[in-house]
Amino acid sequence: MPAAFTRTIARQESMLAPRLIALLLLSAACSAGAGEHDSAATASTSTMLKGDSAAAVATPVAAPSSTAMAPGGEKLAGRIPVLEYHVIGSEKNAAYSRTTASFLADLEEAYRRGYRPVTIAQVLDRDFRDVPAGMSPVVLVFDDASDSQFRYVERNGALEVDPTSAVGLLLAFSKSHAGWKNRATFCMLNGGAAGHNFFGDAPKFGGQKKEWRFQKVKWLADNGFELCAHTLWHARLDKYPDAVVQEQVARNVMGIDSAVAGYRVRTFALPYGIWPRNRPLAWAGSWTDPKTGTAHPYKFEAVLEVSGGPARSPYDAKFDPHSITRVEAIGDDIRKVLARLDSTGTRMVIGGK
Numbered sequence: 286m287p288a289a290f291t292r293t294i295a296r297q298e299s300m301l302a303p304r305l306i307a308l309l310l311l312s313a314a315c316s317a318g319a320g321e322h323d324s325a326a327t328a329s330t331s332t333m334l335k336g337d338s339a340a341a342v343a344t345p346v347a348a349p350s351s352t353a354m355a356p357g358g359e360k361l362a363g364r365i366p367v368l369e370y371h372v373i374g375s376e377k378n379a380a381y382s383r384t385t386a387s388f389l390a391d392l393e394e395a396y397r398r399g400y401r402p403v404t405i406a407q408v409l410d411r412d413f414r415d416v417p418a419g420m421s422p423v424v425l426v427f428d429d430a431s432d433s434q435f436r437y438v439e440r441n442g443a444l445e446v447d448p449t450s451a452v453g454l455l456l457a458f459s460k461s462h463a464g465w466k467n468r469a470t471f472c473m474l475n476g477g478a479a480g481h482n483f484f485g486d487a488p489k490f491g492g493q494k495k496e497w498r499f500q501k502v503k504w505l506a507d508n509g510f511e512l513c514a515h516t517l518w519h520a521r522l523d524k525y526p527d528a529v530v531q532e533q534v535a536r537n538v539m540g541i542d543s544a545v546a547g548y549r550v551r552t553f554a555l556p557y558g559i560w561p562r563n564r565p566l567a568w569a570g571s572w573t574d575p576k577t578g579t580a581h582p583y584k585f586e587a588v589l590e591v592s593g594g595p596a597r598s599p600y601d602a603k604f605d606p607h608s609i610t611r612v613e614a615i616g617d618d619i620r621k622v623l624a625r626l627d628s629t630g631t632r633m634v635i636g637g638k
């Protein structure tokens with residue numbers, strides 16, 4: 286991750302003495318909007334995921350461990366490209382920003398090759414009803430909640446999705462491309478710097494208003510998209526003690542819960558792809574609010590890495606939901622990865638009857 290990006294989005298972590306961390310987290314949470322401290326996370330630590338200890342082993346990227354060919358020609362154990370986006374609509378392509386033209390070209394390429402979008406939650410559930418027989422699932426993931434991904438514009442007193450933001454582009458794409466549904470996973474910050482805060486929290490970030498934050502998150506959940514956690518302000522989790530790691534994650538989940546009460550956040554994306562020193566805290570933990578004494582546990586089924594190539598299918602015997610690899614939208618990488626999946630015949634294909 287470039288230093289410039291790090292400075293832009295995260296809050297001055299390197300300057301922190303440990304005793305100041307709690308204070309900083311508190312101020313960050315306060316800036317994230319009133320009400321987020323009050324709602325309880327709904328997960329329970331009493332129901333830990335099975336296989337937690339095994340998930341600590343890194344998943345190598347290799348060919349699927351089995352082919353699971355069926356009479357219909359399906360390849361259920363093939364790879365699923367999980368495409369990772371940050372800023373959309375930049376003037377030039379860079380490591381963490383993509384032009385509108387390149388983003389749309391990615392979608393066209395996936396569509397042309399017979400991919401249809403699903404969310405990470407659908408992958409976990411093996412719910413591929415949105416993918417017709419003979420076609421393949423693709424997952425679009427948007428990290429960091431910048432306004433470039435979801436902007437509103439006010440028109441005649443009503444709010445409309447800005448057609449130039451990623452959500453606007455996705456809505457138009459699904460209208461013009463039969464069979465492509467509104468499916469994507471948004472891994473959001475609720476207290477990041479520079480407007481990386483539930484899609485912009487001030488007019489200087491694409492004309493966005495703070496009071497639209499929860500409305501956007503709710504809109505996503507109501508329209509087929511998945512809400513995913515990404516920490517409060519994009520902390521490098523390896524730099525902090527366990528208590529701070531859990532506070533970063535729990536307060537992020539609490540923020541999402543404030544926007545959509547009771548929403549079950551199942552997916553977590555590691556900031557910078559960096560694991561906490563105590564790795565299982567990436568998928569389960571608890572933070573107790575010192576002001577109220579209330580415990581806020583969290584538990585995720587899926588943890589997203591930053592890179593690693595196309596992900597394993599949930600039908601692959603080596604599928605590890607706590608380490609789902611992704612393909613970063615850098616340069617021509619997505620087109621190359623999709624081409625390679627076809628030339629090697631390794632992509633997941635949904636079978637017919």
Ligand SMILES: [Zn+2]
Pocket residue numbers: 428429515519555556557
């Ligand atoms: Zn991020």
